[in-house]
Amino acid sequence: MSRIILSLAQIGGDYDVLFCDLWGCLHNGEHPYPAAVTALQAFRAQGGKVVLMTNAPRPNRYVTRQLDRMGVPRDAWDIVVSSGDAAQEAMFAGRVGRKVWHIGTAKDDGFFDDIPAEFTDAPPITRVPLSEAEGIVATGPFDELTETPGDYRDRLIQARNRGLPMLCANPDVIVDMGETRIYCAGALAEYYEGLGGTSLYFGKPHPPIYDRARRLLDLGPDARILAVGDGIFTDVKGALDQGIDVLFVTGGLAAESMGADVENPDSDLLLGWLDNHGLAPHYSIGRLR
Structure with a gap:
């Protein structure tokens, strides 16, 4: 059973590190949530470390720039670890070949252009048309405001028939902007995958992004970590698979299923919803505060 709490401060003292999601928890894609910022600042003031762990398909420095533009203060976090970081390592290591068809927008160009130091001497990754590709790199739809996966059916069937693997730089299925x-x-x-193709994942809920965060903070096996997120099959499942305690933010992607008050989830609705999804976060909260 998930315990509903009113603030991070109720349990924050039991943990050394937060692995905190961004979209739906710290911001809505356009502006930060002031109460969430305050909660993270207070956690750090007590000596805790905050990892902003995001499935954004860009290297962390681009995520940091976005946070700065939104007005998220630097004293609310310690490091940013993105799905783009982990997926980028795999791409430059050649996991889907050296000639790739990129599905995504120009804002994700840094995924290709910002080459990690350890791969500066590696053979280049070249973006090519689908007909010439050895693999696919997906950072998001070409037009994220209007397109759906079904719009790609014919092209993805061609890719499947040629046996092209897809590197997914952001395992999130949906977000709210x-x-x-x-x-x-x-x-x-x-x-x-539903069409029979092969997809490779590197962000939440998959291990590489968690491994990277632990490595960057030099976390030992005894570190007390709390994951915070609103994605049941990314944030919650990923943390539980890693043996990490979870604070589920019900007022994000699942808000419409939790009752009329986004700040205070209905206990019966929450527990029924979690039971239907087969996952049990340790704690739940309407909005991070």
Whole structure:
């Protein structure tokens, strides 16, 4: 059973590190949630470390720039670890070949252009048309405001027939940008698998992103970690698979299923919803505060 809490401060003293999601927890894609910022600042003031762990398909420095533009203060976090970091390592290591068809927008160009130091001498990754590709790199739809995975059916069938693997740089299926719900690379990867293709994942809920965070903070096996997130099959499942305690933010992607008050989930609705999804986070909260 998931315990509903009113604030991070109720349990924060039991943990050394937060692995905190961004979209739906710290911001809505357009502006930060002030109460969430305050909660993270207070956790750090007590000596805790905050890892902003995101499935954004870009290297962390681009995520940091976005946070700065939104006005998220630097004293609310210690490091940013993105799905783009972990997936980028795999791409430059050649996991889907050296000639790739990129599904995504120009804002994700840094995924290809910002080459990690350890791969500066590696053979280059070249973006090519689908007909010339050895693999696919998906960072999101070409037009994330209007397209759905079904719009890619014919092209992905061609890719499947040629046996092209897809590297998914963002396992999120959907996110909310302000009031608009948009599809992410994870939706394309799941759709491709449904057509019989092969998809490779590196963000939450998969191990590489957690391994990277532990490595960057030099966390030992006894570190007390709490994951915070609103994605039941990314944030919650990923943390539980890693043996990490979880604070589920019900007022994010699942808000419409939790009752009329986004700040205070209905206990019966929450527990029924979690039971239907087969996952049990240790704690739940309406909004991070």
